[in-house]
Amino acid sequence: MHELSIALKLVDLACEHASSCQEMQVDAVHIAVGALSHIHEPSLLSGFAIAREGTLVSEAELIIRQVPLVLACTDCERDFESSGIQDLRCPVCHGYSTQVRHGNELDLEFLSLRPRQDENISIGSVSNPARI
Amino acid sequence: MQEPRILQVRTQILKKNDELARSMREQFLQAGVFVSNWVSSPGSGKTTLLLETLTHLRNIGQRVAAIVGDLETDNDAQRLAQSGAPVRQIMTHGCCHLEANMVEEQLHNWSLSDFDYLFVENVGNLVCPTSWDLGESLRVALLSVTEGEDKPLKYPGLFNTSDVAVLTKIDLSGPCDFDRDRALENIQRVRPGMPVFELSAKSGEGLDRWFQFLIHQRSATMG
Numbered sequence A: 001m002h003e004l005s006i007a008l009k010l011v012d013l014a015c016e017h018a019s020s021c022q023e024m025q026v027d028a029v030h031i032a033v034g035a036l037s038h039i040h041e042p043s044l045l046s047g048f049a050i051a052r053e054g055t056l057v058s059e060a061e062l063i064i065r066q067v068p069l070v071l072a073c074t075d076c077e078r079d080f081e082s083s084g085i086q087d088l089r090c091p092v093c094h095g096y097s098t099q100v101r102h103g104n105e106l107d108l109e110f111l112s113l114r115p116r117q118d119e120n121i122s123i124g125s126v127s128n129p130a131r132i
Numbered sequence B: 001m002q003e004p005r006i007l008q009v010r011t012q013i014l015k016k017n018d019e020l021a022r023s024m025r026e027q028f029l030q031a032g033v034f035v036s037n038w039v040s041s042p043g044s045g046k047t048t049l050l051l052e053t054l055t056h057l058r059n060i061g062q063r064v065a066a067i068v069g070d071l072e073t074d075n076d077a078q079r080l081a082q083s084g085a086p087v088r089q090i091m092t093h094g095c096c097h098l099e100a101n102m103v104e105e106q107l108h109n110w111s112l113s114d115f116d117y118l119f120v121e122n123v124g125n126l127v128c129p130t131s132w133d134l135g136e137s138l139r140v141a142l143l144s145v146t147e148g149e150d151k152p153l154k155y156p157g158l159f160n161t162s163d164v165a166v167l168t169k170i171d172l173s174g175p176c177d178f179d180r181d182r183a184l185e186n187i188q189r190v191r192p193g194m195p196v197f198e199l200s201a202k203s204g205e206g207l208d209r210w211f212q213f214l215i216h217q218r219s220a221t222m223g
């Protein structure tokens, strides 16, 4: 599934940012996943567990913030939270003039870091050598 | 224990793919080549329609080329080469979608300005290709009537990331008990306002409208 490819890209990006403060350990990688981003969460979590191996974020947990689908109807001139991704018509006028305001997110939001407890911990390589 | 520190990032996870795709799109537009990315499940009739499309456009003097993504075989590429168009193959070896850099690698030694149209046939998969921009100007979602009218609701992502939907194999609508009205309504539910083409590469029905649409899209895109 594509979740593994996405997890590998995520780990690369997280390591790129974490490498600027290698005296810190990355505890968690926080991402936002929109309802329309077609991500199967369990696959992304297991993909992340594989992708983080041997990297700067090898100890990090993946924390997913779900972003609900929000539509804007240009006819009603209002925003609506949609009931589901199977219907993107306006929930009020049932019109087709809707645009997606939120729901396409697939973003790395922030890393949470703490100082390394053990000074002897060696600093891992920035990127995972095992690429597909 | 010390309090954790927060390092703000706020970046799209697929940023590198998206940036590459954006620059490829600019390159395509400058060269005057109209690029479309065709996405569907395996067995939707994508290769058959693409073969018809390449052949027709060549017959009317258009310069066409194709790039085909396939898991393990080059069967589709061989079929498309029958049109006489240059065809290149991306063997993904199990990867369920194409990414922008895979397409970019195939462009080497091609002079893009030698083409009016470049067709990218994505790997047959309803979910995985949706997240990956390949630099195309038009994304085509194909659905055959044999797959049933509920497919758009089961795979909304295929449709709401695409620009146009094509219902293929309409010559089989009767035998399949295909509920056309429901299918069209389901497409509009998941992608309000989406243009839909109904055709059969076998009987030829609807093909002319499809070819006209591509030609029109190309001139609208190139300005």
Ligand SMILES: [Zn+2]
Pocket (backbone or CB within 6 Å): A073, A074, A075, A076, A077, A090, A091, A092, A093, A094, A095
């Ligand atoms: Zn409305």
